[in-house]
Each structure stands twice: as C-alpha cells, then as structure tokens.
Amino acid sequence: MSTQQYDRGPAMRDVAAAAGVSAQTVSRVLNEHPNVQDSTRRRVQAVIDELGYRRNNTARALVTGRSKTIGVLTLATNNYSRSSLALGVELGAREAGYTVNSVTSSLSTQSVIDAVSRLVFQGVDGIIIAAPLQEAVEQVAKITARIPTVNTDGSSGMGDRMVGVDQDLAAVMATKHLLDLGHKTVWHLAGPLEWSDASSRLNSWRRTLQEAGCEVPPELHGDWSPESGYHNGLILGRMPEVTAIFVASDEMAFGVIRALTELGRRIPEDVSVVGIDDIDLAAYSNPPLTTVRQSFEDTGRRAVQRLVAQITNPEISTPPDLVAPSLMVRASTAPPPAP
Known part of the structure; x- marks a missing residue:
C-alpha cells in the first residue's frame, strides 16, 4: 500500500480504491455496520489511517439527518x-x-x-x-x-x-453527620439561590433540622468562591455558639476554614466543617475536609x-x-x- 498526496484531501472513493472495496463498504465501516467481514473492516481501517481520511460531517448530516x-x-x-x-x-x-x-x-x-x-x-x-x-x-x-x-x-x-x-440526599447526609456527632444545631453557608442545587440543599438542611427538633439558624449565602467562604467565615467565627457549619461547596469551605483559623477557632475542636463535592484538594486541606462526594x-x-x-x-x-x-x-x- 503506498501513500498518495491529495490536494483536496483523501475522499471516500480514494479509500475505497486503495482498499480494493466499494465506497459503500467504506461507508459501512465508518458507520460500524455489522454486515462487514472483520478482515475487510481491518483493511479499510488501515487505509483510512494511512491516508489520513476524515469524514465530511456536513455531507454525512445531509444523508443521515444527524451531525x-x-x-x-x-x-x-x-x-x-x-x-x-x-x-x-x-x-x-x-x-x-x-x-x-x-x-x-x-x-x-x-x-x-x-x-x-x-x-x-x-x-x-x-x-x-x-x-x-x-x-x-x-x-x-x-x-x-x-x-x-x-x-x-x-x-x-x-x-x-x-x-x-441527589442534592436533597447530599444535604441530609451532611447535616445528619454533624447532628449525630452531638452538635445542637448546624449552621449553613448556602450557594446562590439562582442555582437549583443550592436551593435544594438549603431546603433539605432546613427540613432535616426541623425533623430533628433542632433550632434552625439563619442561613448565609456565598457565590461558590473561596473568597465568599472566607468573608462568611469571619462572620460565623465571631459567634461562639457556632460549633458546626455545613458549607454548600468545598471551595467555599476552604475559605471558611481559613477565616476560622485566623480568628483562633480550632477545627474540629471548636468548630466542625462539612463541604460538598469532594474535589481533589479536599483530602489535602488543613485539616482534611469532611465532605459529601459527587462525581x-x-x-x-x-x-x-x-x-x-x-x-x-x-x-x-x-x-x-x-x-x-x-x-x-x-x-x-x-x-x-x-x-
């Protein structure tokens, strides 16, 4: 098999000629049609690779109706x-x-x-x-x-x-984990309410506290960024009654942890923090972050x-x-x- 130069780029008919098959057979190979012998499929694919053939998706869309x-x-x-x-x-x-x-x-x-x-x-x-x-x-x-x-x-x-x-379950798991550790209530740093995920987590956090007979503290809101977590953490860290915080994202949780540490609040001895996402950095923060994993x-x-x-x-x-x-x-x- 020899490689030819094509000013226009190799076409399907060039592949067919080099492989010794019809253009219809080449088309069947490209579309993974089952009625093609394995030996023929391998030969056609080898020619496609050698010639550098690329299918014309525009033409294909006209024929199949799919792009x-x-x-x-x-x-x-x-x-x-x-x-x-x-x-x-x-x-x-x-x-x-x-x-x-x-x-x-x-x-x-x-x-x-x-x-x-x-x-x-x-x-x-x-x-x-x-x-x-x-x-x-x-x-x-x-x-x-x-x-x-x-x-x-x-x-x-x-x-x-x-x-x-399941964002509802994610919030329930985070909130119950903190309640099961013995915290009287759980504070929540929520995401932007325009996000359905943030709204779902907020509602589930509130419902979980109510069902457990716990006081529901006022929620705070961030924009998913570590900076917004930091600024909200400065607020929460100055409130001695805050012992548990459920943060709606790991990135905001990193900001919260930074603020609490600067204020002298130890984690987890004074305040426990739970995030959501389990991004790669979560296991390597200081301390390693408890979080709800979603892939x-x-x-x-x-x-x-x-x-x-x-x-x-x-x-x-x-x-x-x-x-x-x-x-x-x-x-x-x-x-x-x-x-």
Whole structure:
C-alpha cells in the first residue's frame, strides 16, 4: 500500500480504491455496520489511517439527518464543578463517536435562552444543559421540545431529561453527620439561590433540622468562591455558639476554614466543617475536609449516555437518573467542645 498526496484531501472513493472495496463498504465501516467481514473492516481501517481520511460531517448530516455533534450549555465560570463536568461530557462524547459544541451563558434568563437557541440553530443532534434554569425552565422546554435534551442541574420541569446527583440526599447526609456527632444545631453557608442545587440543599438542611427538633439558624449565602467562604467565615467565627457549619461547596469551605483559623477557632475542636463535592484538594486541606462526594465527571458521562439514547430512540422515556452521593469523613469534623 503506498501513500498518495491529495490536494483536496483523501475522499471516500480514494479509500475505497486503495482498499480494493466499494465506497459503500467504506461507508459501512465508518458507520460500524455489522454486515462487514472483520478482515475487510481491518483493511479499510488501515487505509483510512494511512491516508489520513476524515469524514465530511456536513455531507454525512445531509444523508443521515444527524451531525454527530452534541451541544453543551455551561455557565461562563471557572468553577471546579463546571470544568470537571465538561471533561466528563467531552470524554463520554468521544467514546460515543460524537463531537462537542459548547456555548456559555450568564445566569440571566435571556442569556440562557439565547445560548440554547444558538445550539438548536447550529443543528446539533442533542443538547446537554449544565446551567441552572430556575427562571428559564418553561422557555427552554419550549425551545428544546423537538430536540433530545438532558439537564444536569436538577431544575424542575425537565422530567425524564434529568441526570445528576441527589442534592436533597447530599444535604441530609451532611447535616445528619454533624447532628449525630452531638452538635445542637448546624449552621449553613448556602450557594446562590439562582442555582437549583443550592436551593435544594438549603431546603433539605432546613427540613432535616426541623425533623430533628433542632433550632434552625439563619442561613448565609456565598457565590461558590473561596473568597465568599472566607468573608462568611469571619462572620460565623465571631459567634461562639457556632460549633458546626455545613458549607454548600468545598471551595467555599476552604475559605471558611481559613477565616476560622485566623480568628483562633480550632477545627474540629471548636468548630466542625462539612463541604460538598469532594474535589481533589479536599483530602489535602488543613485539616482534611469532611465532605459529601459527587462525581461531576461521571455525571457528564451519564448525561451523554442518556442523550445518545434519546437521539437513537426519540420515543424512549425513562425516570430521572439521580445517583446517591457518599459521605467522606475526614478530620474537619468531631463532637462539639465540652460546655
């Protein structure tokens, strides 16, 4: 087999000629059609690799009606959870034979609607929404009514389109862990209320305290950043009655720990701190952070799998795919100090 130079780039017919098969056979190999002998498949694939053939997705879309492209909507942020989930989507799409077309938006309703509309206009086969939709659920549902869509942020109104981690259970696990250690109540540093995850955790924290007959202290709010955790930690650290804090993200928890330490509050001897996420740094903070683990990368992969299933069979209907998180107990939590 000899390598030829193609000014236009090798076409399917060039692959067919070099492999001694028809263009239809090459097409079957590219589309993983079962009715191709293994020896023929290997020969065609070897020629594809040698010639550097790349399929024309535009032409393929005209023939099949599919672009083999997944659209992904994320927020314009450097938050760890967003980047980790995006990695999971990218890996899952690659495994499924799809490419990813990503767009970002702000939290405004119009920005979200515009971003989703752009993806639909670009002709993607399906959309993964990895952004909160608190105010835009109905509008987005209308725009995506005719295209397979998966939501990873637990927004209401998405029905069987939802893939993610059970945020209600995550908050219950964190709060109960601190109560089981003997703390009389648990303070909460919540995320932005525009985020459905933050709202769900806040409501579950409050309900868990009420069911346990504990006083429900006023919640504080951050923006997911360590800086917002630090500023809220300075407030909580000056309140001697605070012995247990449930923080809605690990990154904010790092800021809380820094503030408490600066104020002379020992962790966990004076104050116990629990986060959510279990990012890589959690096990190496000082002290190592007790947190509720949720795998963003796994969520991204599962979102792709759910989306591809919808693309393949538009009539499919399955319940929301919510997995249980796990509590990672480390050195940042302990029983409350003696009176």
